[in-house]
Amino acid sequence: xxxxxxxxxxxxxxxxxxxxxxxxxxxxxxxxxxxxxxxxxxxxxxxxxxxxxxxxxxxxxxxxxxxxxxxxxxxxxxxxxxxxxxxxxxxxxxxxxxxxxxxxxxxxxxxxxxxxxxxxxxxxxxxxxxxxxxxxxxxxxxxxxxxxxxxxxxxxxxxxxxxxxxxxxxxxxxxxxxxxxxxxxxxxxxxxxxxxxxxxxxxxxxxxxxxxxxxxxxxxxxxxxxxxxxxxxxxxxxxxxxxxxxxxxxxxxxxxxxxxxxxxxxxxxxxxxxxxxxxxxxxxxxxxxxxxxxxxxxxxxxxxxxxxxxxxxxxxxxxxxxxxxxxxxxxxxxxxxxxxxxx
Numbered sequence: 001x002x003x004x005x006x007x008x009x010x011x012x013x014x015x016x017x018x019x020x021x022x023x024x025x026x027x028x029x030x031x032x033x034x035x036x037x038x039x040x041x042x043x044x045x046x047x048x049x050x051x052x053x054x055x056x057x058x059x060x061x062x063x064x065x066x067x068x069x070x071x072x073x074x075x076x077x078x079x080x081x082x083x084x085x086x087x088x089x090x091x092x093x094x095x096x097x098x099x100x101x102x103x104x105x106x107x108x109x110x111x112x113x114x115x116x117x118x119x120x121x122x123x124x125x126x127x128x129x130x131x132x133x134x135x136x137x138x139x140x141x142x143x144x145x146x147x148x149x150x151x152x153x154x155x156x157x158x159x160x161x162x163x164x165x166x167x168x169x170x171x172x173x174x175x176x177x178x179x180x181x182x183x184x185x186x187x188x189x190x191x192x193x194x195x196x197x198x199x200x201x202x203x204x205x206x207x208x209x210x211x212x213x214x215x216x217x218x219x220x221x222x223x224x225x226x227x228x229x230x231x232x233x234x235x236x237x238x239x240x241x242x243x244x245x246x247x248x249x250x251x252x253x254x255x256x257x258x259x260x261x262x263x264x265x266x267x268x269x270x271x272x273x274x275x276x277x278x279x280x281x282x283x284x285x286x287x288x289x290x291x292x293x294x295x296x297x298x299x300x301x302x303x304x305x306x307x308x309x310x311x312x313x314x315x316x317x318x319x320x321x322x323x324x325x326x327x328x329x330x331x332x333x334x335x336x337x338x339x340x341x342x343x
């Protein structure tokens with residue numbers, strides 16, 4: 001549901017993106033497109049989706065204006081560009097360079113499926129990307145083709161190597177284990193990451209598929225991942241400050257190499273969440289699983305001032321719920337799938 005954020009007189013006169021539970025959003029997740037060049041089975045159907053019309057997407061100028069407001073006026077100091085697949089956005093390097101030129105200079109990261117990364121890693125680093133995450137769920141070409149419905153594993157592996165060579169470190173790999181599909185690859189994936197100097201993170205499958213077919217019983221839990229890894233590795237908790245990071249980090253065989261586990265469903269970290277989200281069509285979302293959105297695109301195109309947009313954004317975040325509510329009996333999956341929200 002879209003609309004204006006309600007104005008709550010109880011909200012303090014704080015310029016930051018505070019919410020009523022004491023959290024402060026400093027990390028902006030920016031979806032650049034809902035389009036993707038893979039068709040992962042846990043994300044969308046084989047035929048793809050009805051993509052967002054181009055005229056509904058924020059233009060480059062509109063996007064930079066909103067990013068500028070977030071950094072300059074709202075205390076955001078981390079930007080993560082996502083999709084869909086962000087490498088499909090024309091002018092991506094120019095958007096990143098404009099973001100990197102802001103004061104104070106934000107930390108900039110990118111989440112990608114790695115298709116096309118090999119030829120663009122150096123340009124992305126030059127534009128201002130500090131680090132990136134690459135989604136890869138298997139080391140087997142046949143399984144990659146089954147999961148993504150595209151035979152492109154070699155492209156992803158080349159992209160990972162190019163990112164590392166371009167200095168976009170630490171290069172992180174995001175993996176989702178699917179029951180009876182690739183759930184025997186926890187150990188091989190970690191061995192691969194250790195051998196090549198990547199940092200692996202396992203992510204529990206979340207109810208964000210376009211088909212609304214997610215079943216908790218079919219999800220490989222963080223606990224199961226840890227059991228499988230401990231068959232081959234000694235894992236000890238990383239005692240460093242976790243802060244709002246989604247991953248629990250574990251040192252592998254004494255370190256310094258580490259593996260992360262993001263237990264979004266079974267061990268949610270909502271109490272420390274520091275994220276605000278902007279969709280490709282200019283909607284603010286206070287949570288990945290939010291069922292309401294606040295329309296900033298309409299304000300931008302309707303002539304609103306920067307101050308008016310900033311105040312609307314503040315009130316949108318003030319109403320953020322305590323948690324995502326997946327364990328609530330009344331939980332409803334968001335209408336938008338992950339590809340349209342941005343990871």
